[in-house]
Amino acid sequence: MTDTLFVLFAVVSVGGAVGVVTGRSPVASLLFMVATLASLAGIYVLFEAHFLAAIQVLIYAGAIMVLFLFVIMLLNLGHDYRADLKFGSWSLLSVVVVGLTASVLVQGITGSEADDFGGHLADPAAAAAIDLAVAEKGAVGAIADPLFTDxxxxxxxxxxxxxxxxxxxxxxxxxxxxxxxx
Amino acid sequence: MGEMQELTTFWFVTIAAVKVVAVFTVVMVVVAYMTLAERRVSASIQDRLGPNRVGPFGLLQPIADGIKNIIKEETMPGTAAKFYFVLGPALAIMPALVTIAVIPFAAPLPTPVGTVDMVVADVPIGVLYILALSSLAVYGVVLSGWASNNKYAFLGGLRASAQMISYEVALGLSLIAVLLLVGNVTLTEAVWRQQQLGLWFVFPLSLAFIFFLISALAETNRLPFDMPEAESELITGYHTEYSAMKFSMFFIAEYAHVVTASALLATLFLGGWDIPFWTGDDMYRHESGWIRGFDEAGAPIPATPSVLITLLTLAAFSVKTGFFLLLYIWIRWTLPRFRYDQVMHLGWKVLLPC
Structure with missing residues (x-):
């Protein structure tokens, strides 16, 4: 069940991210962005990071993207923008940047240091400590405590x-x- | 006594599905009768009768309205952005209907397969879930205003986005006092804390209550803050171009928001399903069982869930929510509409400490 949901959210968030770049109008791109942010929140919930998920939706999807939408509409940018695009030597630069970023990502996912973020992910003791903190202090307190002390x-x-x-x-x-x- | 029988996975899923369907049905019926109540109460305030022909006391009026809206012709403006025009009402109604899921509506119900929480989803982030999802409601309004390609609809949509963002800040800040007293963000704990104190938060936190009530009025776009659909300036604002069922979806969304806001007000400030002056209904999940409280030595006193207590607390919750529903209608037909700059002034300079 968790795996199915993870695949669903992952597909929506990656597909949404592609949609942001390829969307035909700024409004479409913005809605794709909201879909990406919302499915990221879904992934956070699968990781039991409920507070992070709520804040993700509340701040990013619910406030910042609404301001973006506000600006797009106020400046009347809601039309197809492709005619405004100019392809020149900049497109060569973007290919280089995309290629470099992709190689770093591939290195990070498949490289030798990839599988355990310094041992934190695989460590059952760390996971148990997090569970205990959530049980004791609630979903918000477990984050707020280290945030306002350490x-x-x-x-x-x-x-x-x-x-x-x-x-x-x-x-x-x-x-x-x-x-x-x- | 007080021991908790955990539900098996099968029963958990089955009961969760039943709760989802039941709560959805109740909310939709309440929404339908809110439209009738609004018309009857406004009629009585204005010294006239209101709809009283369809069924006894006009009780079948919502059904007649529903059928009328379903069989009416749907119009689509020629210059509208068609996809977003259809998407708008769907985006407006979704957050309105899912936010009610985290509100506990009665004491736990004992069943042969285990004790069932009377809340659709007791998520650990409780009230933040409501704030997060209701912050998405603005998309439906703004997009439909923009997609209609009509200047009145567009202005209504822009006003809606500005207003909803402004009052979200005040709404969140007015909750801080409540959450500090509760010590957590879950609504089940908010109810429990009020039961333990023997005091509803409306009394010690009356200022927060008033701020929350005002912000909730603005968030749901109800009079005196219905700027996005101010008839005298904007025809009806963002839903000017909508007809038939899409039009009524905006109304279902608005009333569902009002129902959620009323239920939330009742839970946070009037003790939720707590029955006043009686500790027999106090119940909270503590370690391995249900407890009523702690004795002087700090030992938990076990509680016994029963069907009778569940029904009584459900009635208490309904009365409190119903009070706020009525208050919403009452305010709408009593107060005149604010001017737009006054709404913004109130939201940013009065409700926020500065």
């Missing part, structure tokens, strides 16, 4: 990084003096 510095730094990005966006979007501004 990894609190990394957590705060990421928060700062996002703040920097937001401030930068505000600065970029602000009209620059002159007659148009304010």
């Amino acid at each position: 990894y609190v510095v990394a957590f705060e730094v990421i928060g700062l990084l996002l703040l920097v990005a937001i401030v930068a966006a505000v600065v970029l979007a602000k009209p620059r003096g002159g007659s148009e501004g304010a």
Whole structure:
């Protein structure tokens, strides 16, 4: 049952990812993206990472992609964009990038270090510890506890990084003096 | 006494299927009668009669409406994006119907094959599941507005996306106080905690309750926040171009959202299926059995699930949910519609601490 569901979600998420690139209009690409994110959430549930799955749907599919959709519609980009595409020397570069990425991925999947992420996946003790944490603290507490104790510095730094990005966006979007501004 | 007989896999799957069908049927019937209740209550508020011709007291009116909508002609605007036009109502109705699955609606029911939880799916993330799936509801509204290729529908869709995103933030923040008191996010635990405290969260957390109620009104696009379908400016907004059953699917989705929101309000703030002033119905899954609470020494007191308690708690839950359903209708026919900028101001500057 779990295997069947995994194959289903995997096919939908990979197919959706292909659809994002090949979709005929930005709206189609966006919906493919939502399908990919939602089936990734399904895979998280199969791994019993319920909280991650909920946050995946809530933040990515439910908020960020809706903002994307909002922008696509507000700027009236919902039409077929293929006429806008220009193929030149850039397409050669993209072939090189895709090839390099693919070789890294193949190396990662088939290489010698692939089968156990530092032994964590195969380690039954680690899995049991996770089960115990979920049973004791609930699905949210099991993530929140290490996040706000062991990894609190990394957590705060990421928060700062996002703040920097937001401030930068505000600065970029602000009209620059002159007659148009304010 | 209090010992728990675990269900075998066969019975677990069978009972889960029965629960899915039963809850779906009940929600659809409630939705159908919500439309009648809305018309009858609005009529009584406006001092007129409302639909009372089809069946006794107009009770068969929803069936007549359903048949009418099914046999009506479906129109498809010539300039619409056809695929998305059909996809829109489907995307709108799906999240509305699946969110009710995590709400516990009665005390556990003893059966010959084991004790059955009266909740379709007691997932570990509980209320987050509802927030996550209801955040997807906006796609149906926005896509149908865009696919209709009609400026009123489009404006309605854009307003809907802006409004639903804005109020999701307030909705999530107003829940924090509740989740802190519960100590977990599952709704079964929320009910249990209120039973143990002997106090419904609406009393200590009345501010959170009011914020949640307002945000839930906005999330379900009901008056006074029905900006996406404001008739006086947008005809009917995102479903302007829809007809027949596709049109009524938006209404089924809206009322199903209202039912879920009412059930959630009842569970989080009015103790769910808890019967007030009586501890005999308190029941929670603890280690190997069902317990009623802990005595002074901290030892668990076993509880005995019974059919009578299940029925009584189901009745208590229905009364509480019904109260909020009525409140929704009452608010709709009492308050005037906000202006769009007022809705945004309220969502971002009043409901959020700043």
